[in-house]
Amino acid sequence: MTRLSSAFPSDRAALVAFVTGGDPSPADTATILDALVEGGADIIELGMPFTDPMADGPSIQEANIRSLGAGTKTADIFAIAQAFRERHPDTPLVLMGYAxxxxxxxADWFAEQCKAAGVDGVICVDIPTEEDDSLGPALRAQDIATIRLATPTTDDARLPAVLDNATGFLYYVSVAGITGQQQAAQxxxxxxxxxxxxxxxxxxxxxxxxxxPExxxxxxxxxxxxxxxxAIVEIVGEHGKAAGPHVRDYVKSLSDAIRSAR
Amino acid sequence: MNETSPNSFRNQPDDRGHFGEFGGRYVAETLMPLILDLETHYRAAQQDPAFAEEFDDLLEHYVGRPSPLYYAERLTEDVRKDAPDGKGAQIWFKRDELNHTGAHKINNCIGQILLAKRMGKTRIIAETGAGQHGVATATVCARFGFPCTIFMGATDIERQKPNIFRMKLLGAEVVPVTSGSATLKDAMNEALRHWVAHVHDTFYIIGTAAGPHPYPELVRDFQSVIGKEARAQMLDRTGKLPDLLVAAIGGGSNAIGLFHPFLDDRDVKMLGVEAAGRGLDKEHAASLAGGGPGILHGNKTYLLQDEDGQIDEAHSISAGLDYPGIGPEHSWLKESGRVDYDSATDREALDAFQLLCRTEGIIPALEPSHAIAAVTREAMKMERDQIILANLCGRGDKDIFTVAEALGTEM
Known part of the structure; x- marks a missing residue:
């Protein structure tokens, strides 16, 4: 059992919580990640900031700008991940970002850094299965999960290709669109x-x-x-350094709802 | 020339859209099925004589092709005044600034809107920097009756006001983009964001030979009319091929359109001219000269970026060259050594702009002014019986306000 596979309990859904690394600053991210865990998140998605986050809506775009504006470097993201791993040996952490x-x-350098920092998986928004060579083999060689995205436009003919070499879990993007906009019908x-x-x-x-929570x-x-x-990133945007307790309370409301859903 | 020769420079990309290590399809999964569908439709269109017939007909009767090939006699003489004895090559221009809408951009827009029609799409979106691609897109949308939304950086809107009005007259909606540096790259991000949310009915007319496969290939193919015409016209007029081709490069569509039909003519040298802005050691837009390989906007190519892969902001006096990347085929042509790349600064472009106004009675756009700057430099070094052919890819009406400001002139 890997950390990722054991994060999905059989009797309820797991809560996967995303924040942008380095937002509002690299030094403040640890408190926010701890708040996610305290609130009941089962898996942490740590966003790597990028100047051109073209799959993201305004909330996460602004988080990227705040993070890069605070001087966040790739080395800071790995330092944040590694420190998280030391504080939370059992909570899986996934990096999400752009190619x-x-x-x-x-790719080998990146995979080695992931391994050394205790990262469990990687979601790369703009490397579809057709370009898997660019990153996937290097990650899998280090036992880092390559988490694939499926979308409403992924049809039956294409799905097997998307699932080929997909590991960890499958991320279903429920709407054709950018992050944080509208939700699909149940x-x-x-x-x-x-x-x-x-x-x-x-x-x-x-x-x-x-x-x-509903x-x-x-x-x-x-x-x-x-x-x-x-929604979490917006709380960080509103409260900045003091976001920890607000994030924890919000995540707890989600976690409680998920735990009583079935 | 032989398309199937393994030694040909003209048989790129491979079937996955790679030009050597460059190009590819680095897009979100939501867009991937659409990109594959576009490729399928493009392959079918390539096999369909009716598609080529309609494209050629529109280029002739609507765009005004073929554009003239013009010997710039007074510019040539001007260069020879300062050249060493016996030096000073003949300077010829491919007059794509005479196209309907005033630039080469329309060639590609005609091709892509015909594809959109074939695919049954009902809305068009596009990004634009200088506004030339936006105007060309709005033009073909009006011509074919498609609703049209143009994404344009707020900074660019400020410096290209006449083109905003043109787009609106043509019925397009212009959406100002304020994210990032509010220029071309951000307009492209926003167009991609919009596209991903409207994949079912929307066709994205990308303006340069970049983006995910098959865009770099199909934009090149549509723009190759420039080089095909020029090659035939030059042979007809002089009985030989040019010694050197020169074109400005932002994303690189006018350059690849001129160069591609000549790539297997081994004696024809080629020079792409990037925008050196305030200088290559300062702010500029020369991704080949000052950048490195990376992944942005669907393709792997040379980018202006830092050591972490964060994209740097480009600068050029020409909004059309103000982009931190370049089409992937140029990255490959640079690495293969087939094409040379150089740059010209804002100041050199402004000087060349004025030189062409005074010597030839042609007001060029600031984009080809960069090429003209390089042409005058190269002509000095070449023999008098040698021929330089440069692509005059746009006219300068849109730039007169920018130029007036740069020259400190009140209008």
Whole structure:
């Protein structure tokens, strides 16, 4: 059992919580990550900031700008991940971001850094299965999960290619769009998850546009995981350095809803 | 020339859209099925004589092609005054600034809107820097009756006001983009964000030979009309091929359009001219001269970036060259050594702009003014019987306000 596979309990959905690393500053991220764990997050997604986050809506774009404005470097992200691993030996941590910061020094370098920092998986938004060579083999060689995205446009013919070499879990992006905008209808999510689960044994986590405990609970009834990002990042944006307790309380409201959903 | 020769420079990209290590399809999964669908439709269009027929017909009767090939006699004489004895090559221009809408951009827009129509798409989006691609896109949308949304950086909107009005007259909606540096790269980010949310009905007309495969290939193919015409016209007029081709490079679509049909003519040298802005040691937009390989906007190519892969802001007096990347085929042509790349500063471009106004009675856009700056430098070093062919890819009406400000002139 890896940290990632044991993070999906059999009797309830897992809560996957995203924040942008280095927002509002590298020094403040540890407190926010601890608040995610205290609030009940099962898996942490740590965003690597990028100047051109073209799959993200305004909330996460602004978080990227705040992080880079605070001087966050790739080395800071790995330092944040490594310190998290020391404080939380059992909570899986996944890096999420864009291809250029991940590949600029070479895929092997990135994979080695992930391994050394105790990172469990990587989600790269703009490396689809067709370009897996650019990063996937290096990560898998270090036993780092390569977490793939499936979307409403991923049709039946294409799904096997997306699942090929997918590890850790499958991230179902429930709307064709950017992060933090609107949520898909519950019926379409249930149908999509059922279709995906028919083709893979990987846990399926659903995200994009999830904001309220009610939405989280609805998804928790049909999926193995619920991903929440923009709504948490907005709390960090509003409260800055003092965001910890607010993040914890909000995440706890999601976690409670998910735990009582089934 | 043989398209299938293994030694040809003209048979890129491979079937995954790679030009050597460059190019590719680095897009979010949501867009991937659409990109594959676009490729399928493009391959079918390439096999369909009716597609080529409609494209050629529109280029002739709507765009005004073929554009003239022009010997710039007074510019040539001007260069020879200062050149060493016996030096001073003949300078010829491919007059793509005479196209409908005033730049080469329209060639590509005609091709892509025909593809959009074939694919059954009902809305068009595009990004624009200088506004030339936005105007060309708005133009073809009006011509074919498609609703059109143009994403443009707020900074660029400020310096290209006449083109904003043109786009609006043509019925397009212009969306100001304020994120990042509020220039071309941010407009492209925003167009991609919009596209990902409207994949079912929307066609994205990318303006340069960049982005995910098959865009670099199809934009090149549509723009190759420039080089095909020029090659035939030059042979017809002089009985030989030019010794040197020169073109300005932002994303690189006018340059690849001129260069590509000549790539297997081994005696024809080629020079792409990037924007050196305030100088290569200061703020500039020369990704080949001052950048390194990276991944942005769907392709792997040379980018202006820091050691962590964060994208640097580009600077050029020409909004059309103000982009921190370059089409992937140029990255490959640089590494293969087939094409040379150089740069010209804002100041050199301004000087060349004025020189062409005075010697030839042609007001060029600031983009080809960078090429003209390099042309005058190169002509000095070459023999008098040698020929330089430069692409005059846009006219300068849109730039007169920028130039007036740079020269400190009240209008």
């Amino acid at each position: 250029n910061p991940m590949t600029i020094r070479g 019926d379409s999510i249930a149908a999509a998850v059922a279709k995906l689960k028919a083709q893979t044994d990987l846990p399926v986590a659903v995200g994009f546009g999830v904001r309220t 939405q989280a609970a609805d998804i928790a009834r049909v999926a193995d995981g619920v991903v929440v990002g923009s």
